[in-house]
Structures are given as structure tokens and as C-alpha cells.
Amino acid sequence: MNLLVxxxxxxxxxxxxxxxxxxxxxxxxxxxxxxxxQDLPFIKLDLxxxxxxxxxxxxxxxxxHLAAIPDPFSDPDDVVFRLNCLSTFNLLEAVRMNGIRRIVxxxxxSASGLGIHNRMYQPEYLxxxxxxxxxxxxxxxxxxxxxxxxxxxxxxxxxxxxISLRYxxxxxxxxxxxxxxRLLAQEANTGGEKDWLGAWIAVADVAQGIRLACxxxxxxxxxxxxxxxxxxRDNFTGNDTLHLVHERWPNQPPPIRKPELYVDxxxxxxxxxxxxTQMLGYTPSVNADALRDKxxxxxx
Numbered sequence: 001m002n003l004l005v006x007x008x009x010x011x012x013x014x015x016x017x018x019x020x021x022x023x024x025x026x027x028x029x030x031x032x033x034x035x036x037x038q039d040l041p042f043i044k045l046d047l048x049x050x051x052x053x054x055x056x057x058x059x060x061x062x063x064x065h066l067a068a069i070p071d072p073f074s075d076p077d078d079v080v081f082r083l084n085c086l087s088t089f090n091l092l093e094a095v096r097m098n099g100i101r102r103i104v105x106x107x108x109x110s111a112s113g114l115g116i117h118n119r120m121y122q123p124e125y126l127x128x129x130x131x132x133x134x135x136x137x138x139x140x141x142x143x144x145x146x147x148x149x150x151x152x153x154x155x156x157x158x159x160x161x162x163i164s165l166r167y168x169x170x171x172x173x174x175x176x177x178x179x180x181x182r183l184l185a186q187e188a189n190t191g192g193e194k195d196w197l198g199a200w201i202a203v204a205d206v207a208q209g210i211r212l213a214c215x216x217x218x219x220x221x222x223x224x225x226x227x228x229x230x231x232x233r234d235n236f237t238g239n240d241t242l243h244l245v246h247e248r249w250p251n252q253p254p255p256i257r258k259p260e261l262y263v264d265x266x267x268x269x270x271x272x273x274x275x276x277t278q279m280l281g282y283t284p285s286v287n288a289d290a291l292r293d294k295x296x297x298x299x300x
Contacts, residue, residue: 002024005028009031017036018207032044057095069140106210108144108168111136113134115169129274156223166228171203198237209282230282231273
């Protein structure tokens, strides 16, 4: 297939391109050229420009949309919200107008309202799955949520295949990956509020999920749209997940719908990626204890 990766020169995008280029023809779209994949076709483009986006995004089977402001910490909320939503809308218009079959949207577990957040909601149940209500309430989480909604509605209205991947806090990237992973493994001792009880994913597993989403075969359904959570198998804190949950809500913790999950793996993620396993074939390949062992950091 002929694939376009927006944000393909970034930390996550570079790893994704490495993952999928062996099986597919890949073009990178970004504001700056890739320093890792200089041999691949490159489109220099700002997705805020609607007409240029429509003109440039032609002739692809699948668009992987990773270009975005990746968090609310370096830019004001209104800038994050505007740029992320506008770029996704412009890209979807280009996909529609150019008859592109599928878009794979790099979403975030923050779209749930339980990742990056200003208010700490208590989930209705654990683990959180794709049927759990979403409560986004700040610029970044809202931008990722509305991007997903736009993808779903374009699938419904225009028969575009849409897949939204709600992946957790991404560890690693193209630049100094070992150094970055070592730093994270050293700091990951407690479940901070931003990172919501230790939810995370290795960049290699984000790339795996995107590769699988590109190759996924839809059944005869309407709309042809799916959302999936993607996380690591474990939380990053080194503590049992239910211990973290009871620390957070000591008086009335949320009910556990899959108690067997935390019996089989006491450190299992609070987000349920079983739908991705069943439908995409996703299996996390990197866990936090293995990273601690790799860098000589004591396990909790």
C-alpha cells in the first residue's frame, strides 16, 4: 500500500516509519524533513493551510495522522486546541476530497478525560475500555477527543475507514532513545496525576499498533470506524495496580469488571487493550521491569 505519515519526522513518527516501511511505500509529511529517513519521499507542509493540504495529500491508500502538538505543557491551551483540531479537520477534508480509503488517527488515552487532566475523575469501572464514557475537559484532551469524533463522523458520512488509537504516555522516541528510557525508568516510582496510575506505552508498541491498524480488514459494518486503547502490559510504577487504585480512592474504589486481569498480572494497566489484541493482534512487547533491569534500576 501507499502510505502517508503526517508528523513522520517526529519522535513517534520516525519509529512508526521504520516499522511500516518494510511492508509499504511510505511518504513523510511534516514541517521539517526527517533526519532518519532521508531516502523517503517528503512533503513539507503545514496542515493549517487547507488548500495546500488538499493539493498535497493525493494518491495514498492510507493516511497515518500523527502531526499534532503532543501535550499542553509547552503551548497555551487555546493554541493546542486550535492547531490540533484544525490540522485534523483539514486533513480529513483532503482525505475526503481525494478519495483516500483509510485514516489511522494517533489519538491519546487523554481523550478519555482520565489521562492529562485538570480534574481527577473517578472511573465508573476498571479496567477502562472503549465503552467507558469519555470526559475530556482541557485543551489537549479535548483536541484529541474531537479529532477522534471528526474521524468517526467522516467515516459515517463519507464511507472512509477510520481507526483511532488511544495510546497512553509514550516512552522513548527517535532521539537518544536509551537515554530517554533510562530517565523515565528512574523517575517512574509513583503514579503521578498526569500519568494516571502509571499508564504508559513504549514507542515500539505504538508503532506496532499503527502497523496493525494499517493492515486491519474491516467487516461489513457502518460506519467503518473503530477505536482502540493501547498501553503497556503493566503500569510503570512497580506497584500493584489495585494498590494504587485503593490509595487514590480509599473509601469507595471503582468496581473491577475483570478481576482475573489483576490476578494474572497484579501490575496490569488500568486501560483495557484487549479489544486491540482481539481485533488487531496487538501484544505489548516492552514492560517497565524489563527496562529497570536493562538500566540497572532496582525494582520496587
